[in-house]
Amino acid sequence: MHFDRFLPPTGKVSGRIVMAKDFDSELGTGMKVYMNIGSSQGLKVGDYVRAVRNYEHDLKDPVDSLSFKASATEDTQKRPAVIEPTMLDRYATGPRVSVAALPRRAVGEIVILSVTPTTSTGMIVYALEDVHSGDRVELDEQSQ
Numbered sequence: 001m002h003f004d005r006f007l008p009p010t011g012k013v014s015g016r017i018v019m020a021k022d023f024d025s026e027l028g029t030g031m032k033v034y035m036n037i038g039s040s041q042g043l044k045v046g047d048y049v050r051a052v053r054n055y056e057h058d059l060k061d062p063v064d065s066l067s068f069k070a071s072a073t074e075d076t077q078k079r080p081a082v083i084e085p086t087m088l089d090r091y092a093t094g095p096r097v098s099v100a101a102l103p104r105r106a107v108g109e110i111v112i113l114s115v116t117p118t119t120s121t122g123m124i125v126y127a128l129e130d131v132h133s134g135d136r137v138e139l140d141e142q143s144q
Contacts, residue, residue: 003126006103007050013041014138017051017131018119027131033110033122035137040117048140049122051108051131055099059084068099107131109140 015037020027027033037043058064068083079094108127112120124131 003106003109003128005106005128007106008103010138010141012139012141013037013043013049014136015041017133017135017137020133025133027108027124027127027133029108029124029127031124031131032113033124033131033133035110035120035122036118037137038118038120039115043112043115043120043139045112045115047112048125049110049112049137050106050140051110051124051127051135051137052104052106053132053135054104055102057132059099107135110137 015035017027017033018036019034021032021034024031035049037049043049059068080092081094081097082092083097084099085092085096107129108124108131110122111125112122114121
């Protein structure tokens with residue numbers, strides 16, 4: 001199957017990864033996750049869901065936020081871009097970039113192993129980067 005990292009929201013069943021086996025918070029391929037969506041939302045065993053995350057979480061992480069603070073322009077550039085402008089940046093003349101306007105990104109794919117009316121258990125079968133507890137999940141339309 002083709003895995004599109006920047007697929008727009010499908011509007012189908014969605015929820016969150018609530019917890020992982022052994023209370024892990026950073027997850028990878030082969031690890032089990034527990035989600036807050038179930039059969040009452042139409043989920044069934046064998047369905048695939050996509051774990052997605054937006055860039056606002058990266059601003060809160062001390063390591064991931066470094067890429068937003070790095071100089072992406074030359075020192076001689078006339079109008080450098082300002083990412084997440086604050087009151088101190090109000091006189092900056094460059095383009096203003098809001099992280100909320102960036103597309104969300106898919107970080108992994110999960111197959112559903114078991115389902116109850118309100119919860120489900122899945123296994124990560126593909127991960128481009130680490131999947132976190134709290135990431136959003138939505139039903140993958142390719143699995144239909």
